[in-house]
Each structure stands twice: as structure tokens, then as C-alpha cells.
Amino acid sequence: xIFPLSHHLELSSESNYLIAxxxxxxxxxxxxxxxFGNANKLAKTFYFRDMTVVKVMFTAIVTAMIGLIIFRAxxxxxxxxxxxxxxxxxxxxxxGLVMGVGFIVGGYCPGTALVxxxxxxxxAWINVLGGALGMYIAAEVIPYxxxxxxxxxxxxxxxxxxxxxxxxxxxGFFVILFALAFxxxxxxxxRKFGNREELR
Amino acid sequence: xxxRVVNVIVLLVIGLLLIALPNPQxxxxxxxxxxxxxxxxxxxxxxxxxxxxxxxxFGGFTIIDLRPASGSNLTKIDSxxxxxLEEMLRRDSLLDIKxxxxxxxxxxxxxxxxxxxxxxSQNGLPATIxxxxxxxxxxxxxxxxxxxxxxSDLEVEQYKERLAISNFLQGKGDSLGGxxxxxxxxxxxxxxxxxxGEGGC
Amino acid sequence: MLLTKMRYLNPYIAGVxxxxxxxxAFVFSGQGLGGSGAIMRTVVGGVKIxxxxxxxxxxxxVNYGGGKLNPLDSWLVFEVVGVFVGGLLSGILSxxxxxxxxxxxxxxxxxxxxxSFLGGSLFGFGARYARGCTSGVALSGGATLAVGSxxxxxxxxxxxxxxxxxxxxxxL
Numbered sequence: 001x002i003f004p005l006s007h008h009l010e011l012s013s014e015s016n017y018l019i020a021x022x023x024x025x026x027x028x029x030x031x032x033x034x035x036f037g038n039a040n041k042l043a044k045t046f047y048f049r050d051m052t053v054v055k056v057m058f059t060a061i062v063t064a065m066i067g068l069i070i071f072r073a074x075x076x077x078x079x080x081x082x083x084x085x086x087x088x089x090x091x092x093x094x095x096g097l098v099m100g101v102g103f104i105v106g107g108y109c110p111g112t113a114l115v116x117x118x119x120x121x122x123x124a125w126i127n128v129l130g131g132a133l134g135m136y137i138a139a140e141v142i143p144y145x146x147x148x149x150x151x152x153x154x155x156x157x158x159x160x161x162x163x164x165x166x167x168x169x170x171x172g173f174f175v176i177l178f179a180l181a182f183x184x185x186x187x188x189x190x191r192k193f194g195n196r197e198e199l200r
Numbered sequence: 201x202x203x204r205v206v207n208v209i210v211l212l213v214i215g216l217l218l219i220a221l222p223n224p225q226x227x228x229x230x231x232x233x234x235x236x237x238x239x240x241x242x243x244x245x246x247x248x249x250x251x252x253x254x255x256x257x258f259g260g261f262t263i264i265d266l267r268p269a270s271g272s273n274l275t276k277i278d279s280x281x282x283x284x285l286e287e288m289l290r291r292d293s294l295l296d297i298k299x300x301x302x303x304x305x306x307x308x309x310x311x312x313x314x315x316x317x318x319x320x321s322q323n324g325l326p327a328t329i330x331x332x333x334x335x336x337x338x339x340x341x342x343x344x345x346x347x348x349x350x351x352s353d354l355e356v357e358q359y360k361e362r363l364a365i366s367n368f369l370q371g372k373g374d375s376l377g378g379x380x381x382x383x384x385x386x387x388x389x390x391x392x393x394x395x396x397g398e399g400g401c
Numbered sequence: 402m403l404l405t406k407m408r409y410l411n412p413y414i415a416g417v418x419x420x421x422x423x424x425x426a427f428v429f430s431g432q433g434l435g436g437s438g439a440i441m442r443t444v445v446g447g448v449k450i451x452x453x454x455x456x457x458x459x460x461x462x463v464n465y466g467g468g469k470l471n472p473l474d475s476w477l478v479f480e481v482v483g484v485f486v487g488g489l490l491s492g493i494l495s496x497x498x499x500x501x502x503x504x505x506x507x508x509x510x511x512x513x514x515x516x517s518f519l520g521g522s523l524f525g526f527g528a529r530y531a532r533g534c535t536s537g538v539a540l541s542g543g544a545t546l547a548v549g550s551x552x553x554x555x556x557x558x559x560x561x562x563x564x565x566x567x568x569x570x571x572x573l
Contacts, residue, residue, distance in 0.1 A: 004431030017479040019429045024483020026422035027434050031484070032491035034415030039517070040503045041409075043572040046565035052412045054558075057540060059416020060423055064544035066214060067424040073221035081431045085532060085542035087549030092538075095531025096556025099524050103535075104561045104568055106520015107503075110528065111436030111536035113521065114481060118488030120500040123517040128440065130521025135441045136448070137522070138529030142461040149530065155324040159546040162323075167223035171546055176215035180208060183413075207413075 003077035037115040039107030051186035090152040243328045262300035266307035275338045303327035407495040433541020437534040439481035445472040505572040
């Protein structure tokens with residue numbers, strides 16, 4: 001169990017923050033290279049014209065997931081020390097639906113807007129300002145909807161393999177199958193709706 | 201061959217290999233750590249309230265005794281179910297616990313109660329831990345001490361109430377004497393630590 | 402000096418690169434990547450300047466900046482500074498570092514900026530209820546196979562696709 005290293009080596013928060021900065025650079029670099037800094041390109045995903053967003057996202061999920069599953073299987077990583085998102089189902093669905101509306105209206109999600117900001121996209125700057133306002137409103141509203149916000153918790157750290165009571169490896173296999181099916185679907189849709197010259 | 205086809209095959213093979221990987225289960229107690237990223241929401245309840253809930257036959261809750269079964273457990277709560285932490289971790293399914301209502305966990309050690317609460321919450325079962333565990337239960341509920349000669353009337357009244365509860369729980373009397381009335385309606389749970397987890401985002 | 406405008410990277414290669422950095426985040430720090438957390442923390446930092454009391458009395462904001470807590474003292478904040486630098490590097494290297502407003506051919510710049518602000522607000526609002534945005538929930542939570550994250554991920558794409566038809570004039 002040598003991973004996560006910050007825990008194993010008992011790194012100070014300064015060195016941990018340095019790691020955060022370096023990893024962030026890689027994250028931002030590949031986001032921009034993937035085309036996430038351009039709202040037009042992002043939005044075309046939702047018209048099946050340019051499926052870059054979902055392709056990049058699912059490839060990234062599958063890559064990181066395979067790594068985590070392998071490390072876990074060989075006892076290299078202590079999953080108890082890994083952040084796993086809590087599963088509040090109904091607030092999660094509500095938030096997801098609102099975010100989806102925000103995505104198609106605004107063209108960015110916060111992570112991609114940050115990359116857009118870095119490459120001087122004016123709409124991205126405005127988008128992040130809007131995001132800050134939306135979050136401030138949420139922070140003011142959450143105390144009044146606190147019971148809803150805390151509702152339908154099915155597990156602070158519950159994962160799909162635990163929920164369906166199957167092994168991590170099998171879950172990984174299903175996710176890969178799902179991703180492959182989705183990639184195939186995306187390619188077909190792009191060929192059908194996409195404008196060849198528009199692509200990249 | 202088409203590179204795309206090769207890529208798909210490679211990914212499928214990786215997927216199949218994943219299935220063959222060992223799937224370690226973290227069901228050993230020494231492997232269950234309270235994660236440090238995890239700002240755990242610990243809910244505690246005072247022993248006195250638990251005692252009153254037992255006497256009032258409140259219903260809708262289950263007290264779980266987390267200690268490993270052994271004959272040397274001097275302090276007991278009669279209505280508690282025995283399910284040791286070790287046994288809880290070994291179990292394949294916690295589904296039946298879902299129907300036990302509000303869970304109140306009791307053990308000698310705070311750490312074990314927290315671990316059990318964390319483990320249960322991981323499985324979607326929120327649980328409350330009893331403040332001070334069995335130690336405080338024995339001290340406060342089973343053997344209440346007289347507050348002393350200089351005690352105020354209120355303190356004497358509280359002592360009488362505690363003594364009545366103690367006697368009742370230990371079968372020394374089937375009614376609550378001394379004109380003690382335990383109110384039916386009361387706030388059951390007191391939230392002590394309230395911290396929200398921070399999303400990865 | 403800008404380099405000539407280059408094509409975007411193949412999405413699958415970009416995805417693998419992204420995935421490896423995501424894995425690195427887990428392996429090095431036990432953390433997923435995030436985008437909106439840092440914005441939230443900046444907001445709380447701003448509110449804190451005006452009224453510490455207001456932050457302390459808000460059951461949500463108190464977790465970020467209650468009392469002596471510095472809301473910006475967080476892994477995610479430094480990670481986002483890195484995202485900014487990484488995006489800048491990539492933009493300069495590929496000749497995409499240019500002040501512009503991207504909008505669909507059928508709307509003007511002003512309308513696009515209004516919609517961008519509105520969409521951003523909605524996204525930010527939703528992200529607080531789902532406890533993270535596409536990076537923090539869909540990407541990081543997806544990789545750790547968290548149940549709630551997959552549910553949220555599908556909710557995001559469901560509503561975006563469902564609404565896309567009605568907003569086609571904005572983008573196409």
C-alpha cells in the first residue's frame with residue numbers, strides 16, 4: 001500500500017500543493033489540446049456533430065479506472081485514502097439536470113471554462129463569473145433546502161462494484177464495453193451529422 | 201489491419217484481463233481506517249436518552265453491542281443486539297440491518313464505534329454512536345451517584361430520576377416511582393459534529 | 402509571437418493523457434481533479450472579506466471558510482492554478498491563444514455573452530447540489546466508480562441532450 005504517496009510519505013501540505021499545481025498543468029494542457037477551450041466545439045457534442053467531449057471524457061475515465069483497478073488488485077493503493085464522491089442520489093440527479101441545462105446554454109463546464117479563460121476566450125471569462133454567482137446563490141439557498149441537500153444518501157463512499165456486489169474487475173470490464181459501444185456510436189453519428197471540414 | 205480495430209481489440213483484452221485480477225476485500229479490522237479526506241458526520245446520543253427510549257418502549261431503533269462476544273462483559277444493555285464489529289465486517293450482506301430502524305452503536309472504545317458507524321454509513325446505513333460507550337452507561341445509568349448533601353433540589357430530582365431509570369433497567373422495580381414522568385415527545389438525536397465532505401470538484 | 406494554428410489533438414489520445422494525469426492525482430495525492438471547487442472557494446473568500454459572520458452563520462459556507470479557515474488553502478485551488486497555466490501553455494503552443502468570443506453563426510456576440518453568463522450560473526448552482534461539476538463528479542467520480550457520480554453524469558448529459566434541440570439556433 002504505497003499509494004497514495006502523500007499519505008504513505010506523510011507529505012507536507014506545501015509539497016502536496018506543488019503536486020496539485022503540476023498535475024493541474026497536465027490536466028489543463030490536455031483539456032486545451034482536446035479542444036475543450038472552445039465553446040463552439042463543446043456544444044457540437046450535443047448535436048452529434050463533434051463528439052470530442054464525450055470521447056475525451058470516457059477515454060480519460062477508462063484510463064484512470066484501469067489504473068486504479070490494477071493498483072487495487074495488487075494491493076498498491078489504499079482505496080480508503082482515496083476521495084470517493086458521496087452518493088446523494090436525488091440531489092445528485094437534480095444538480096446534474098441543472099448542470100446539463102447550464103452546459104447547453106452556456107457552452108462550458110467550469111473546468112473547460114477555466115481553460116477557455118487561459119486562452120483569452122471572453123465568453124469563458126463571463127461563464128466563470130456566472131458560475132461564481134450561481135455558486136454564491138447555491139450557498140445561500142442550501143441552508144434553506146438542507147434536508148433535501150442531505151437526502152437520499154445511499155453511501156458516503158459507495159461504488160458500483162459494492163452496490164451491485166460484483167468484483168472491481170468485472171465492473172471495469174462493463175465500463176470498457178459501455179465506453180466502446182459509446183465510441184462506436186459517436187463515430188457513426190459524427191459521420192452522419194458531422195461536417196467533415198468542421199472536424200478539427 | 202485497421203488501427204481502429206486493433207485499438208478496440210486491445211481495450212477488450214485489457215477488460216478481460218481486469219476480470220481475472222484478484223479482488224481483495226477489505227474486511228479485516230486492521231485494514232479499516234477512517235479515511236482522512238472523509239469528514240465524517242458522527243452523530244452521538246446521550247446514554248440517558250437511550251435509557252429513556254428503552255423504558256418508554258420508543259420503538260424504531262436498535263441498539264447494537266459491538267464488543268466481541270465473551271462472558272466477561274460485565275456491563276450489558278438487555279435490549280441490545282450483539283453484533284460485533286469483527287462479525288459485521290465479515291458479513292457478506294448488511295441488508296437485514298436496513299430493517300432495524302435507527303441504529304445506536306455501543307462499545308467500550310470510541311474508535312471502534314466510529315469505525316462501525318463509518319462502515320455502516322459506507323453501506324448506506326446511517327448510525328448513531330452512544331456518547332462514552334459502555335463506560336459512561338455504567339457510570340451514569342447503572343450506578344448513579346448521589347450528588348452530595350449540598351445538592352440543590354433540582355440535582356436531587358435528577359438523581360431520583362436516574363435512580364429510577366437504573367432500578368428499572370436492572371429489574372429492581374417495574375414502575376418508575378418517585379413521581380418521575382418521562383416525557384414521550386423529545387428530541388432524540390443530538391448532532392455533535394456536523395461537517396460536510398468536500399467534493400472533488 | 403504566436404505559432405500557427407494547429408489542429409486539435411486526436412480525442413482518444415487527449416483522453417488517455419487526461420486519464421493518466423487523473424490517475425496521477427489519485428496515486429500522488431489520493432484526490433480527484435476538480436474545476437468548480439476552486440471557484441466556490443474563491444467565492445467564499447470574497448464573502449469572507451465582506452462579512453466573516455455571514456460565512457460562519459451559513460451552514461454550507463462555514464465548511465469552506467468558517468472561523469480561521471482559509472478557503473483558498475486547498476489542493477483543488479492549486480490544481481486549478483495549474484489548469485490555467487497548462488491551458489495557457491497549450492494555447493500558446495498550438496496558436497490558439499487569442500482574445501475572441503466563440504459563438505454560433507446565428508447569434509451575435511452580446512447575446513452569446515448573456516447566455517454564457519446564464520449558463521455558467523446554472524452550472525455553478527447545480528454543481529453545488531451534485532457536490533461537484535463534470536471534472537469533479539463525472540470524471541473523477543466516474544474513474545473511482547462512485548455510484549452517485551455515474552448517476553449525476555447521466556443526468557448532466559440527459560438534460561443537455563434533451564434541451565439541445567430547443568437551443569439549436571444558439572449553436573448551429
